[in-house]
Amino acid sequence: MEKKYLKNLVVEMTAALAGENPTRFEEIAVGLGLAEWIELTGIMVDEGVAFLIFYFIEKRNLGGLLPKEALDALAGLYYYNLKKNIFAAAALKKVLQRLNADRIPCIALKGLVLAERFYPGFATRGMSDADVLVYRKDVRRVDESLSALGYSAVDSRVDDALQNPPGYLTSLDYRKKDGAMPNIHIHWHTVNTSVPAYMFSEKIDMKRLWEKAIPAHLAGTETRILCPEHHVIYLCEHGLRINHSFDRLILIYDIFYAIGSTRYSVDWDYVIGEARRFGLERLVFLSLSVARRFAPPCIPDAVVQDLRPPALAGGEKIFLRMQLGNRRFRGAAMLVYLAMNKGIRGKIVFLYRTFFPPRHILLQRGYAPQEKFSAVWYWRRTREALLHLCAVLRAH
Secondary structure (H helix, E strand, O other): OOHHHHHHHHHHHHHHHHOOOHHHHHHHHOOOOHHHHHHHHHHHHHHOOHHHHHHHHHHOOOHHHOOHHHHHHHHHHHHHHHHHHHHHHHHHHHHHHHHHHOOOOEEEEOHHHHHHHHOOOOOOOOOOEEEEEEOHHHHHHHHHHHHHOOEEEOOOOHHHHOOOOOOOOOEEEEEEOOOOOOEEEEEOOOOOOOOOOOOOHHHOOHHHHHHHOEEEEEOOEEEEEOOHHHHHHHHHHHHOOOOOOOOOHHHHHHHHHHHHOOOOOOOHHHHHHHHHHOOOHHHHHHHHHHHHHHOOOOOOHHHHHHHOOOOOOHHHHHHHHHHHOOOOOOOOOHHHHHHHOOHHHHHHHHHHHHHOOOHHHHHHHOOOOHHHOOOHHHHHHHHHHHHHHHHHHHHO
């Protein structure tokens, strides 16, 4: 079978299981042999939904529809991720306890928050690191607290990273010398990208996010998380970053479960109002439109209609058409970012800053010390950006 067809099958399987429609899953699964299931499992892993699919297969006693070898492979992936998540939670617990002891306010983001509080099972959402938001003024104190736990920043020095221009990287990646996982990713702004996002990053009222954050018990420790409405907006912006562009289904299901969680209810009027306040209404509209296409129903029609711009820019139309056609790949959101820059001059400035960001941004993204800089870094950046643009042109 063609990979495109199998990719569509994974989309349908995930939506059927997450939407409590096991009959549709059975219809898809019937007649698939071991070879197809091996290919499908690889695609599930690439899409980040292998753990989620296995969870529902087990929960609804659908294992008999799969060849034993395929079921065993999914089970192995699931329980390995469970082990990883347990270790991640234990590590994050120590970090949160230390920050609490040092009286440093923080907000837990993404991975563990989604796995523990939003997804249907703790092992259904994978994570590569633990993300924590702190106040910018506290970053040096955080560095001292993490150093006491054996962590050190590996991508940059604190003073260098704090000087990054608005709209670029706003984080530091902390790791232990022994390589123990997970990494601790410290943020001081919710927008964190090596592609310039100055068009909207400074419009986001971080003080407001902090004021509306809610208490939560996470990894056995008291902390805070974003309020449901800000969480939805954040996940929409995160999924539409150029290096994501909803290239994986898991980014879409993050939004789905943040909305559908039984723990919290989403005030849609507040989502719409805050999206406009932060200058993110177009991003949220596009993200929710994509989520409606791939995930089970969870977003009211009226919300999408209220957020719909009077007119979509050409790049936004192309991006949305590709996404709705299940042509999802990294870099595609370049079209959306370009559309945010008005006029020829605005687009040229954006492209220049994309191809030629401050050298420290390139070095931090490449985990290289300052003395390693040379013109070759800009060549690599130019090549990467051109590859993204070529991929968009080919898909269109």
